[in-house]
Amino acid sequence: MSFGTTPAGERVDRYVLSNGRMRVSTLTLGAIVQSVELPDGADVVLGLPTVADYLTRSRYFGAVVGRYGNRIAAGTFTLDGVTYRLPLNNNGHSLHGGETGFDKRVWRAEPDGERAVRLTHVSKDGEEGYPGTLTAEVTYTLDEDDGLSIGYRATTDAPTVLNLTNHSYFNLAGGARDVRGHVVTIEADHYLPVDEGKIPLPGAPAAVAGTPYDFTGPAAVGERLDGCYDHCYALRPGGRIRVAEPVSGRSMEVTTTEPGVQFYTGHMLDGVATPYGRFAGLCLETQRFPDAPNRPDFPSAVLRPGEEHVSSTTYRFDYNRL
Template sequence: MELSQNHFGFLDGKEVTQYTIKNDHGMKVSFINYGCIVTEISVPDANGLFENVVLGFDNLEDYLNFSPFFGAICGRVAGRIGRAEFELNGKTYQLAKNDGENHLHGGRVGFDKVIWNAEIEDSSTVKFSRTSLSGEEGYPGNLAMDVTYSLTNENELNITYHGVSDEDTIVNVTNHSYFNLSGDLKTDILDHELQLKSDKFIELGNDLIPTGEVLPVENTPFDFRNGRKIRDGVNSEFHQNVLVGNGYDHPFLLNEHHQKEIILRDLSSGRELIIETDEPCVVFYSGNMLQDHYQINGIQSKKHLGLCLETQGPPDAIHHPNFSTSILKKGETYSRSTRYTFSTIK
């Protein structure tokens, strides 16, 4: 294993550093201490050609100006919180409104827009840490948070999250990488095939906030149990697909954990990604709202150029008692993990 680091830019007088881990088989993962952003994942196709399979930029300025959370850690609470407020222990907390009247991905300056402390644990592992102070973006409690990236020689990227707060608060952290297994963005993701061990998905309202209803996937474009192409939902007239801009931006409740519950394949390149997690759900976003006014490493950005598989708790859980809770009690440890295994289709 090799670990290297290089200068990536400056923000407010602080240096942004890129860390790159390369395993013995040539797989390479790069990330920066700004937003814990994964900037590149280079893996082989069926012919052994190494190419990048995530959307990202090669400079800090593009992340600051254009990025729709490319590769970033989102928090304190990923996804939307309706009306940008919540009640906890009888007190109402007003959060930053950065998505109309709602709160999105931690607010105006969430975990994705700050510089984290970085610690190289060994040649395969980097741990990022910071304390989110009480009142940051409206959240209660001083939250000490760690995010650890680790690469193995089995072509596994492991992301683990740990957090402890000195007050009751809410936490729901995810990584927002956009995957495109074609390699170096040769095509869009519409012909990627996704398989999910999920019988149910969460219905969204017109404001893209969960209604609280959990719907069966059966006989809908949301049934990925046997695998299906992404374009099925993009071309669908099913109300939930149309609602989010023709495609998907929905939480799927996972039936199993650490049992190959999420599999993404690209038949053209022969690449396969298996995601395993202890999180209760995955938010599948098919890139319906990607803009076209910037380039990604020389490629014009456009709708459906990448897709996100955000392992996390259900969005807006604080308003829905039937969802897995996002409440973190004072002194208890928030602990989650997700593994991304890259291989070729057998």
């Protein structure tokens, strides 16, 4: 069904996935997850009501961000001896693909029954400064066990860098409370310390043990650091993330093929430029590491012709059954 049009006159459609209990609404604008409605009636992601809101008031709510999610230092990287310069849209760095990243593009949709939709965006060579024409596909699938799976695929006709992730803000209280009371477990023994611009510091990932960044055991978001987290965790092989909201009894488990997860607690939402205030939702952005194009010691984010990027992440929900 039509959701509206962009200022350029592009139609934006909404697709609703259902497994008979859960409903997930997705948009062709930004491959956005607009809502996740659980069987008990709660909508557990932050969404916006209009195309205009997503283009002017969003902080990447529910969107697929790219071509490179997270930050690239000074908006510069060198690949095969060629230096590329990207838009500086975040404190002198490039964030989430630049000024007009994948979150602001209208994707082509192909529904697959009532429980899946595939969205495709062709990013032309030079778009936001990135080399190579890239074809990106994102498939949302709602399974019978209340899991929302996101499958990512991409190919390129020239060497490029790529980091696709979904930027949904989750609030398992359905907005009744902020996320500082959510209890989080992240199966990661190391995280990436960052400088003031949120660029990873030189050196290996740091151990979480004995620091406020340790979520190897359950801990409330607001228990330490005033709840202010915006850090990438290096997941254990097969590492999982679990979030529980004790008052409602709702919980979510995240599994991924990616090596890292950016844990962001929404403390920079302001309630003015966006309709949501601080700590209204938390993000679990499964991904390659920030600034990997400039860090050969990190898992590679390079994609070359003849290769296919394939990754997946599943968010599985439970309700009133902790």
